[in-house]
């Protein structure tokens with residue numbers, strides 16, 4: 117009898133979720149993992165990312181946390197400040213997080229997180245990468261999914277160390293059509309995993325086939341992401357205190373805030389803002405990122421304190437990037453046949469809890485666990501049907517394990533943002549009273565959920581693999 121580790125698995129997208137999932141599968145012992153990525157390389161925007169203990173726990177098991185942590189900053193304290201005056205509303209001691217949860221809460225560079233996961237994947241012969249290769253359709257969802265891929269001809273000769281484009285046929289290739297600019301392939305696999313992010317083509321194909329629609333929840337919010345170098349800040353002692361600290365600062369104001377922290381061994385200071393989405397809402401097409409205008413950015417934060425003004429002013433003209441912050445209504449399903457979604461493809465979130473990438477990496481770890489429990493069958497048509505049924509039930513069990521939790525965190529991030537962005541009035545006074553109360557006793561819940569010890573406990577103590585091991589059997593039994 118074949119083992120589930122013989123399943124042929126295709127992952128769409130080499131982002132945080134796709135890389136984490138490929139590595140989790142390889143470490144579990146799966147032998148055939150193909151990752152298809154539309155970009156010609158990892159291509160991560162320069163930006164910081166918070167690395168929470170629940171993410172670190174998984175990456176440590178996968179063997180790549182130590183190298184990520186080398187460059188990361190342990191966050192020992194957080195300061196939430198009134199943006200206009202720089203007055204501290206609450207100071208949160210986070211120095212006990214490592215002792216409480218086994219891992220520190222860190223800040224790092226996205227390139228370091230993705231790069232180390234990628235390097236770890238390259239050491240796994242089971243994982244093959246196909247860059248410049250986009251999913252353009254799914255012709256069949258079960259028993260064996262058939263996916264249509266489009267390879268950009270100009271990039272066909274590019275190869276990665278253990279994955280190739282063009283020179284080696286992907287496993288399960290069943291058809292091919294080429295024209296002058298593009299090559300189309302049809303691939304048949306046992307499992308298809310859509311880790312293709314917020315604009316997921318896998319989700320689009322799945323919902324078309326199911327006759328379902330997905331609604332975008334209008335967040336009304338956009339973000340600027342800024343990175344300043346140590347050299348740029350060197351002339352300003354107040355800025356140097358920020359980059360040399362182990363501190364996350366959040367400056368808040370009505371409908372806006374900025375979160376900032378050092379990354380890359382404190383050589384870079386990362387700022388990420390949230391403000392009303394004006395430019396994308398006005399844009400005729402559904403774009404997600406755009407080159408922003410420095411003067412528009414300065415305008416949005418014109419009443420923030422001089423320190424913030426000086427930081428924003430340092431961004432070179434032409435280097436302002438604005439992102440639309442998107443979120444979906446909860447999807448009716450993440451699974452169709454032997455196809456599953458993970459990460460932003462199924463639960464995109466506002467960044468206010470810093471959990472989007474963490475949740476995507478957790479999804480991958482859970483998928484590896486559940487697929488390891490697929491009941492294999494004889495390779496005839498009856499057996500194939502039985503096996504596909506088990507694949508579907510395992511994937512549905514993954515959804516049961518993940519959906520309630522990710523929905524809870526997505527909603528919490530949304531509500532936390534609303535509270536952070538309150539304008540003058542009774543609700544804001546109550547919020548600030550709660551901030552002050554925490555400063556006094558160091559324990560009480562904080563309205564900024566990201567920094568609140570009760571919420572940190574729920575998020576950081578969570579071990580998705582342990583939960584899967586404990587809950588799989590009885591959940592699997594509930595799925596048809």
Ligand SMILES: Cc1cc2nc3c(=O)[nH]c(=O)nc-3n(C[C@H](O)[C@H](O)[C@H](O)COP(=O)(O)OP(=O)(O)OC[C@H]3O[C@@H](n4cnc5c(N)ncnc54)[C@H](O)[C@@H]3O)c2cc1C
Nearest residue numbers: 129131132133154166250251312313459460467472473474
């Ligand atoms: C401002 C901001 C700050 C954030 N801060 C944090 C933080 O501090 N901590 C945290 O944990 N999370 C944070 N997040 C969230 C986090 O970045 C995302 O949740 C995470 O990157 C999602 O990973 P993913 O793999 O699902 O999607 P992505 O990382 O977007 O990857 C999707 C990949 O799929 C590829 N792709 C797309 N379509 C196709 C196709 N058709 N065929 C092949 N490939 C395709 C894309 O090129 C991409 O490489 C933040 C997000 C924002 C916007």
